Amino acid sequence: MEPPPWAAExxxxxxxxxxxxxxxxxxxxxxxxxxxxxxxxxxxxxxxxAVLEQEVExxxxxxxxxxxxxxxxxSEQQTAVDRSNQLDDAEEETTPKRKRGQxxxxxxxxxxxxDHLPVVPEFRDLPEEARVCAxxxxxxxxxxDTQDSEQIEIEVRAYRxxxxxxxxxxxxxxxxxxxxxxxxxxxxxxPKGLLGTSVWVEILLAxxxxxxxxxxxxxxxxxxxxxxxxxxxxxxxQRLEPLFAPIYEALRQRNQQPGYHLADxxxxxxxxxxxxxxxxxxxxWVFSSSDSVVYILDPSRSHAVPDAHWSAExxxxxxxxxxxxxxxxAAVKAGRLLxxxxxxxxxxxxxRVGKGWVELKAxxxxxxxxxxxxxxxxxxxxxxxxxxELAIEADRGLRQVIAAMQAQREQELAEPNLREPCRKALxxxxxxxxxxxLFVNDPRIPMDNNSSERRARGPALGRKNYxxxxxxxxxxxxAMLFSIFATLxxxxxxxxxxxxxxxxxxxxxxxxAPPRIDAFLPWNLSSEQRGDLSVPGSGPASADxxxxx
Numbered sequence: 230m231e232p233p234p235w236a237a238e239x240x241x242x243x244x245x246x247x248x249x250x251x252x253x254x255x256x257x258x259x260x261x262x263x264x265x266x267x268x269x270x271x272x273x274x275x276x277x278x279a280v281l282e283q284e285v286e287x288x289x290x291x292x293x294x295x296x297x298x299x300x301x302x303x304s305e306q307q308t309a310v311d312r313s314n315q316l317d318d319a320e321e322e323t324t325p326k327r328k329r330g331q332x333x334x335x336x337x338x339x340x341x342x343x344d345h346l347p348v349v350p351e352f353r354d355l356p357e358e359a360r361v362c363a364x365x366x367x368x369x370x371x372x373x374d375t376q377d378s379e380q381i382e383i384e385v386r387a388y389r390x391x392x393x394x395x396x397x398x399x400x401x402x403x404x405x406x407x408x409x410x411x412x413x414x415x416x417x418x419x420p421k422g423l424l425g426t427s428v429w430v431e432i433l434l435a436x437x438x439x440x441x442x443x444x445x446x447x448x449x450x451x452x453x454x455x456x457x458x459x460x461x462x463x464x465x466x467q468r469l470e471p472l473f474a475p476i477y478e479a480l481r482q483r484n485q486q487p488g489y490h491l492a493d494x495x496x497x498x499x500x501x502x503x504x505x506x507x508x509x510x511x512x513x514w515v516f517s518s519s520d521s522v523v524y525i526l527d528p529s530r531s532h533a534v535p536d537a538h539w540s541a542e543x544x545x546x547x548x549x550x551x552x553x554x555x556x557x558x559a560a561v562k563a564g565r566l567l568x569x570x571x572x573x574x575x576x577x578x579x580x581r582v583g584k585g586w587v588e589l590k591a592x593x594x595x596x597x598x599x600x601x602x603x604x605x606x607x608x609x610x611x612x613x614x615x616x617x618e619l620a621i622e623a624d625r626g627l628r629q630v631i632a633a634m635q636a637q638r639e640q641e642l643a644e645p646n647l648r649e650p651c652r653k654a655l656x657x658x659x660x661x662x663x664x665x666x667l668f669v670n671d672p673r674i675p676m677d678n679n680s681s682e683r684r685a686r687g688p689a690l691g692r693k694n695y696x697x698x699x700x701x702x703x704x705x706x707x708a709m710l711f712s713i714f715a716t717l718x719x720x721x722x723x724x725x726x727x728x729x730x731x732x733x734x735x736x737x738x739x740x741x742a743p744p745r746i747d748a749f750l751p752w753n754l755s756s757e758q759r760g761d762l763s764v765p766g767s768g769p770a771s772a773d774x775x776x777x778x
Contacts, residue, residue: 283649286586287649287650289585290582290585290586290650291585293584293585293586297581297584297585343381346381349382352375355369385453386453387450387453387454387455390425392414392415394411394412394413394414395411395412396409396410396411396412397409397410397411398410416733416736416737416739417736417740418469418732418733418735418736418740419465419468419469419740420739420740422465422468423461424457424461424465426729426732426733426736427729429465429469429732430725430728430729430732431446432446432462432465432466433469433710433728434724434725434728436691436695437691437706437707437710437711437714438687438710438714438724440687440688440690440691440694440695441694442694442695443459443462443463443695444459447459447462466703466706467700467702467703467706469706470702470705470706470709471742472732472735472741472742473706473709473710473713473742474709474742475742475746476709476713476731476742476746476749476750477523477708477709477712477713479746479747479750480521480522480523480712480713480716480750481523481538483518483520483521483750483752484516484517484518484521484522484523484538485538485539485540485543486518487543487544487545488518488519488545488546489518489519489545489546489548489673489674490516490517490518490545490546490547490548491516491517491547491548491549491675491678491680491681492514492515492516492517492535492547492548492549492555492678492681493514493515493549493550493678493681493682493684493685494512494513494514494515494530494534494552494685495512495513495515495685495688495689495692496510496511496512496513496689496692497510497511497512497513497526497688497692497697497698497704497707498510498511498692498696498697498698499511499526499528499697499698499699499700499701499703499704500696500697500698500699500700501700501701503528506528509697511526511527511528511697511704512526512527512528512529512530512534513525513526513685513688513708513711514526514527514534514535514538515681515684515685515711515715516535516538517680517681517684517715517719520716520719520720520751520752521712521716521719522684522712522715522716522719523538523712524688524707524708524709524711524712524715525538525708526698526704526705526707526708530554531554531557532554532555532556532557532558534554535554535555535558536558536559536560539558539560539566540559540560541559541560541563541565542560542565543560543565543566544560544565544566545566545567546566546567546568546569546667546671546674547561547566547567547568547569548569548570548571548674548675548677548678548681549568549569549570549571549678550570550571550574550678551570551571551574551657551661555568556568567664567667568664569664569665569667569668569674569675570661570664570665571676571677571678571679572600572603572604572665572676572677573676573677573678573679574677574678575600575657575658575661575665576597576600578654578657578658579593579596579597579600579654580593580597582650582651582654583597585650586648586650589648589650589651592651596654599630599633599634599637602630603627603630603631603634603676604676606623606624606626606627606630607623607627607668607672607676609623610623610624610627610672611672615672627669628669631666631669635662638655638658638659639659641655642655642656642659684715687711688707688711691707716751717751719751720751720752720759721763722751722759722762722763723762723763726761726762727749727762730749730762731743731749734749
């Protein structure tokens with residue numbers, strides 16, 4: 230039996246609908262796949278946007294830090310208002326600013342005593358026409374006394390020291406003897422040199438103690454009528470360099486003894502071509518102990534320099550920043566030399582966070598206050614007798630602050646949403662915690678490395694003024710004299726008096742270093758010598774003392 234006509238039409242319609250449904254299913258599947266793809270792409274894009282936003286935020290913070298490093302305050306010296314510990318304009322405005330100059334609630338400074346300066350009398354008289362009575366014309370009678378007052382003057386002059394050696398003639402008839410006898414010449418620092426010891430003292434002090442370019446000093450002398458050639462000065466400095474080598478070596482040996490030390494390094498330029506080295510950048514290392522300071526000039530900034538200065542058997546404590554070269558020292562790895570890290574560098578970490586990210590200022594300020602409490606309590610502990618009640622109380626408070634800081638650090642690091650700048654600062658604090666807390670049990674250890682940084686500041690000023698050294702011997706001379714002047718400053722000795730004493734002794738030794746170098750070292754001076762070399766305007770203790778040869 231044949232199907233009715235409407236059945237064929239219905240079957241055809243069903244076939245078309247099935248095909249259409251199959252097409253729609255395929256299209257739906259394709260659209261679902263595309264929707265899933267674009268959703269995943271959207272998620273990836275959102276992740277990339279979040280990463281880029283964090284990177285932009287980080288770069289903006291770094292930019293603010295660099296702007297502050299370039300244009301902000303460079304000194305660690307505290308101002309009347311501790312602005313670095315505030316970081317908040319609103320809080321800063323509520324703190325009254327102290328006026329400059331002498332404060333009304335503080336005692337005035339004591340008048341300085343200048344009795345050690347020599348007196349040059351100067352008499353002032355009335356003009357001749359004023360020595361009569363203005364009314365009757367009767368002459369005035371001198372009372373025989375004066376009304377005295379004083380002014381301090383400085384007179385700098387260059388002069389020629391003309392040495393006239395007396396000659397004698399023999400009148401006897403003795404055979405085999407010269408006929409004429411002449412007085413011996415005075416000692417000379419540089420044989421056949423024209424410049425006297427006083428000139429070289431001024432040159433060395435100007436360049437290596439005051440960090441003044443030689444050309445500027447020579448210009449000042451030209452205004453006084455003394456025109457020296459720069460080549461004469463350069464040649465003389467090169468001839469003087471061997472005279473300071475024994476003193477420098479004695480300082481190095483003293484500085485290498487076990488104990489408490491500080492170390493730092495700064496850039497120094499030496500304009501020589503050295504095989505295997507690109508550029509002229511060298512490093513000036515400064516190592517300080519309780520009674521000596523040594524500068525070492527080296528082309529490298531690696532741990533080989535402090536390793537060469539201190540042997541692997543050296544013991545003690547070395548206060549440093551967090552530079553990795555100190556951590557790689559052989560004595561440190563052996564556990565004999567302990568590294569005490571600098572709290573001033575830790576403090577700068579939190580200052581950078583507060584200045585780089587405005588929204589983190591309150592967080593940074595809280596940590597800066599904790600560090601300020603550490604400094605305050607440690608200062609109180611050091612100013613009091615060790616067994617006194619105030620010192621014990623300050624020590625107890627110091628340990629409580631240290632424990633609270635450690636607990637706060639661990640609590641914040643455990644927070645998963647801690648911002649990356651905060652985490653970076655706290656991680657560094659955690660890694661260096663052992664070295665940062667050595668001072669707690671040993672008050673002799675300073676909390677920071679600021680004294681070494683201050684000792685590197687003078688050479689850094691010289692680096693800017695005369696660009697470093699033009700020769701290797703010049704660099705060696707700079708390191709020697711930086712070491713000598715810093716050690717004299719540590720011993721509170723007058724560098725001008727000591728230098729004149731030493732160079733006069735070199736002249737007496739025939740232009741060579743004196744054989745008894747130990748007599749010139751600050752820790753070997755007698756109390757009388759120390760007093761004479763410390764008081765301005767006074768010379769060495771005696772002629773016998775100065776002539777150590």
